[in-house]
Amino acid sequence: MTRTAAIAIAGAIALAAGAQAAEIRVLNWKGYGTDEPWAVAAFEKATGHTVVHDYFNSEQEMLTRLRTNPGAYDVVLINSAFTRQAAAEGLIQPIDTAGMKNVADLAPNLAGNPELAFDGKVWGVAWVWGVTGIAYNTEAMDRPDSLEVFWDPAMKGRVGWRDDALESVQFAALVTGQSINDIRDLDAVRDRLARLMPQIRVFWSSENDWNQFLAAGEFDVATYWSGSAARSKTHFGLPVEFVIPREGAIGWLDGLSIPAGSANVEAAKAFIDWMIDPEFYVKWDTEVGAPASANLKAAAALPEDAFNRRVLGDPANIARVEIMKPVSDADRERFLALWQELKAAAQ
Amino acid sequence: MRGPVPLLAPAYLWLTLAVFLPLSAMGFFSLVSDIPVGGRAWTLTLDNYAEFLARPFYAQLLWRSLELGAVVTGLCLLIGAPCAWVLARTIRGRWREALFILVILPFWSNGLVRVFSWAIALRGGGVLDWAVNAILPWDVRVNLMFSWWAVVIGLVHSYLPYVILTGYVAMQAIDQRLIEAARSLGASRRMILWRIVLPLSLPGLAAGAVLVFVPVVGSFMEPRILGGRAGTFFGTVIEDQFTAVFNWPLGAALSFILLAVVLAVLAAAAPILRRSQ
Known part of the structure; x- marks a missing residue:
């Protein structure tokens, strides 16, 4: 029909x-x-x-x-x-x-x-709209409810991250209690991301990457897009669940x-x-x-x-999501320089 | 017109089109404050080059890329030279043709495909892990994926044929009678290798080394796919400027700094290259 x-x-x-x-x-x-x-x-x-x-x-x-x-x-x-x-x-x-x-x-x-x-x-x-939040392997760990899971010493070397300067800075802003659209304390962000580096096992850049890395056990918890997490679960049968962390999430x-x-x-x-x-x-x-x-x-x-x-329809969840506003070229370049510097320092 | 000019014209025209114009476009981009499209305001500036000096991590990554280039080139020479010797001097007839095709075969496939196949081989639970565990009686975890060594392995595999092919050409041209004469005069195998074979095959090996070193220093695809968190090099930083933030001027300036440094390295190695002529 x-x-x-x-x-x-x-x-x-x-x-x-x-x-x-x-x-x-x-x-x-x-x-x-x-x-x-x-x-x-x-x-x-x-x-x-x-x-x-x-x-x-x-x-x-x-x-x-x-x-x-x-x-x-x-x-x-x-x-x-x-x-x-x-x-x-x-x-x-x-x-x-x-x-x-x-x-x-x-x-x-x-x-x-x-x-x-x-x-x-x-x-x-x-x-369409959605959020970038946390997705995790339900067979490997308990449900996290906070972005702090990425900095958890127990998750060292088990974290997947998107190699994207803006998103990295925004997540660090959320975890330090700042708005993703108005980042004032860049030093706190830098400090957070510097401590994140040793936790990261791999950078993912596409859905295909993400699914393969999770299936191969490269990471247990990673940043991910809500829609893609749904696809990983329904279409690829992976043990994935998506969480909108209590600090907030990046809406798009x-x-x-x-x-x-x-x-x-x-x-x-x-x-x-x-x-x-x-x-x-x-x-x-x-x-x-x-x-x-x-x-x-x-x-x-x-x-x-x-x-x-179920997830994106829950009003409590939606209330925590902040829709991303445009970012100036100057900020973008500033964030990229910060991110590259941290990646270089972590080599 | 007389003389060599009309005959050389096609070559110069080609050089102008394929080398000079793109390079000068990039040279121009490296000297402007913003990319002149979409009505953006721009001025001539040296700020992009100053940026390299202002942030020490660029130099740190450049050094890391040069190190990578040296290691990959060294490994290619170590593996490639004996291969070339065997191919040129020991194996004859059909077998040589077959081996030759095997050496060139990787060139026929897309570079990305080769890198992804390494990803399958190197990761935990991958082909290499499986094979090692099948042979060794005790349990070993082989997971080279997303490490500096994964990048080296992928690059060595990609660029090894250059060294084998250039080395092969040089070694095949070595006069067998020289070796026989040396042998009849009582030279040891090692002496023949050091005094005759290596000096005579040096032009080929040096050419191969240059062909490997230059692209490896600027490589970005292999580090990105195989390196994971360890995959940040000068090449990936340049790529980011072009694709992630549309900052062509800075990307172009970083490219030119890379070009200058590579030329400086080649100039420093020039005495060796010249002696080998």
């Missing part, structure tokens, strides 16, 4: 858009929803538009690609912390959401997040944007509308594992024991 319904919905989108068959190019993280083969196939079958994917490994790489290849992409996934920067650099265009039938069902605070909708225009359609919101110079705006809008469709989301979350949807109807359509209702 879901397949035919999906096709019917996508078909309606195509008719509404009155679009001709086009090839749309999507720029995203690999394995992050838009490139699910069944979703692409359903979309292609319904609309006649073909979908080609290109991937990036970091947000900066995504921006670099948009800067150096104007007109090469039609849909791009941009984290809300970068949407303003992309718009200010003229890399993306505002989206006229009229005619996108699922936009009305988006959670107002996410769709209207000032980092996605500003200057009276929509620059990114809220797609991903939006789908249309790059400036896209020649297939209507087709791109149809694709984005399909991406926020409950039909797509329920299948993505139940069969593959996904972050939390920004679409309220989609979240409500999940089974009751679903991770995205």
Whole structure:
């Protein structure tokens, strides 16, 4: 039933858009929803538009690609912390959401997040959100409830960490009682991260890394993204549980944007509308594992024991999550220098 | 036009396109305050080079990369020279062809694939761990993954063929009669090795060493994948500037410092290289 319904919905989108068959190019993280083969196939079958994917490994790489290849992409996934920067650099265009039938069902605070909708225009359609927190091997240790687990002497050499300067600094800020968006005491952060270094066994950089390292017993506890943790559990059958630590967690919101110079705006809008469709989301979350949807109807359509209702649906958990704001280039470079210096000192 | 100019033109054109232009673009980037795209304001500055001096960890990592380059080059020579000798002098006919293909085979596969296959071999519970435990009666844990040695192993494997191939060419050209003459005059095997074989194969081995040393000092992929926490080198720091913070000017300046240091190392080694001509 879901397949035919999906096709019917996508078909309606195509008719509404009155679009001709086009090839749309999507720029995203690999394995992050838009490139699910069944979703692409359903979309292609319904609309006649073909979908080609290109991937990036970091947000900066995504921006670099948009800067150096104007007109090469039609849909791009941009984290809300970068949407303003992309718009200010003229890399993306505002989206006229009229005619996108699922936009009305988006959670107002996410769709209207000032980092996605500003200057009276929509620059990114809220797609999914989630948190970066702690994920651990349930067979190897007890449930941690605090970020202090990463500094626990018993976990020395058992910690996995993402080799990302900003995220490292933000976690250290949380554990020292600071806001991730307003880090005042960088010395405390440096001190914390210096003590973290000997605890780290390995740096992970992708979901694939993370799953392999956990399965091979390289680490027992690691920083991780909530949606990916759900995927590790449901899709790969790994003994993983996700925790939102009591100090707080780094929240993020991903939006789908249309790059400036896209020649297939209507087709791109149809694709984005399909991406926020409950039909797509329920299948993505139940069969593959996904972050939390920004679409309220989609979240409500999940089974009751679903991770995205159980963990991310708990109001006490959500209250501790702080959504990340944009970070200036100067701060980024400062954090990277700090992080590199600590890594160099730990050699 | 007369003389050698028209004949040399294609070579110079190629050098201009492939070497001079990209290098001068990077040279330009290393001298600006911000990358001139998207209407960003920029000025000419030396700050990027000053940054290297202001933060001692850059120099520390550069030294670490040079050390890595020296160790990997040394190991490649230690393993590669005997291999080249066996290939050039001992084995003949079809076997030589077969071994030759085995030496070149790694070149046919993507570098990333080779590194990932090492990751599978080196990690705990991996192929190496399994094999060692299958042979030895007592329980040993072999987990070399995410260590300095994992990086060295991956790099030696990647660059060893350069030394074998250049060494092979030089050793094959050694006149057999020289060795026979030395032997008939009563030279020991060691003396033949030190006085005839090594000096005559030095040009090839030196060329191989340069081919290994230069890319290893700037390597970033192998350290990142195999090194884990121990995988921070000068090359990975440069890569971070380009991919993680879009700070091309600093990345370009660090690259040029690396280039200068590598050229200085090669200049210091020049007497050895020249003597071997």
